[in-house]
Amino acid sequence: MFALADCNNFYASCHRLFEPQYNGVPVVVLSNNDGCVIARSDEAKTCGIKMGAPFFKIKDEIAKHNIAVFSSHYTLYGDISARVMTNLARFTPDVEVYSIDECFLGLKGYDCLQNYGKEMRDTVIQHTGIPISVGIAPTKVLAKVANKTSKKHNGVMVLETEEQISKALVDYPVEDLWGVGRQFSHKLIKEGIETAAQFRALPMAWVQAHMTIVGLRMWRELWGESCIPLKTMLDPKKGMCTSRAFGKLTTDYAELKEATSSYAARLGVKLRREGLCASVISVRLLTNKFGSAALEAFPSITMPLEHPVNNTLDLVKVALLGLQKIYLRGYMFQKVEVTATGLIPEAEVQLNIFSEYKGLKHDRVSQVLDQLNLHYGAGTLRLAGEGGQQKWKMKRQFLKPCYTTNWNDIIKVR
């Protein structure tokens, strides 16, 4: 048996922890740049605010329903998430942290599952203040179904017998299944398949032919055959990317240089944190995808490196070289992406027989950079090329303090 524990309206719940005046009132959280809605409290859902709605288009509704608005704050969510996961890990040794707000738990051999689920829920809310829902079933796909269903039943739902399972699938919308996205749901609904039960009744061959082996796995899981194992160990990452829209569009090469340097530096921090080196770096510029097609451009370049590296100085240098090669005058760019692939553990980097590695000094500079920024806060020490003003920096109009990760922001109790 698998459990799926999932935090209810996670980002909204995180903000409510520190500003309880927002309990019981509608709350939304915006994406980076305050672009669109990425989390809603139940009350905001009731007001009709849609997931993904662009903020600038719904400002009137926000005002009308007096909805509280927050900029996204991943430092906060990451910290709260870790606390939730630590609590969940007390319930079984088999834990897969699936996303920032979801966790699969292996419950093979456990009984009294309904009570156990309730205990998880009670513990997490008592220890962290975050409400969760728990779905328990013989496979991960069914645990997802159980989890979603639980939201209408006190937050815990066990689907164990065939009777319970088929009952849950009868009116479960096919597009809500884990593994059915926009394309497949269109296709299925066109075939007259609207519920999970109807999908499960399809012939195996049809599913394999139209939805590949991925769809077939999901189909088998709906029949109770576990095909997607619990992943308790993290696979090594295959690629890593820093990509962020600017606070404003720009044609200015100097600004793009600053942003590219800054994103490459950020990529370096992430690589070093995971102990990885990049052997290939790609840079891509993008114009606004919602703009006119005539003004659209997304030039990119992929550059193999002579030596795999993760030091900031070398990464920035390569990224800027790439930018120089792809820059197009006159286009209003909205975003730059810097991507590392061919990731190799630091300890396994091979030297190049034809050229000496000259980055040792740069590696040491990066270590010092990381230590200082860890101590004094991210961004305290950075390259001059990342810019002082950073006019392209993302918009975060409704940003709240780092209550749990910065001493200066610690909450005051009178």
Added chain:
DNA sequence: TCTGGGGTCCTAGGACCC
């Protein structure tokens, strides 16, 4: 004015190997 960021897996097709 204004529309997120960061990933994974699978398939098909082409280049290449012996």
Added chain:
DNA sequence: TCTGGGGTCCTAGGACCC
């Protein structure tokens, strides 16, 4: 007339996830 069989690796594109 008539041109094998069995692989690997890479890339692009398309689907999905939160």
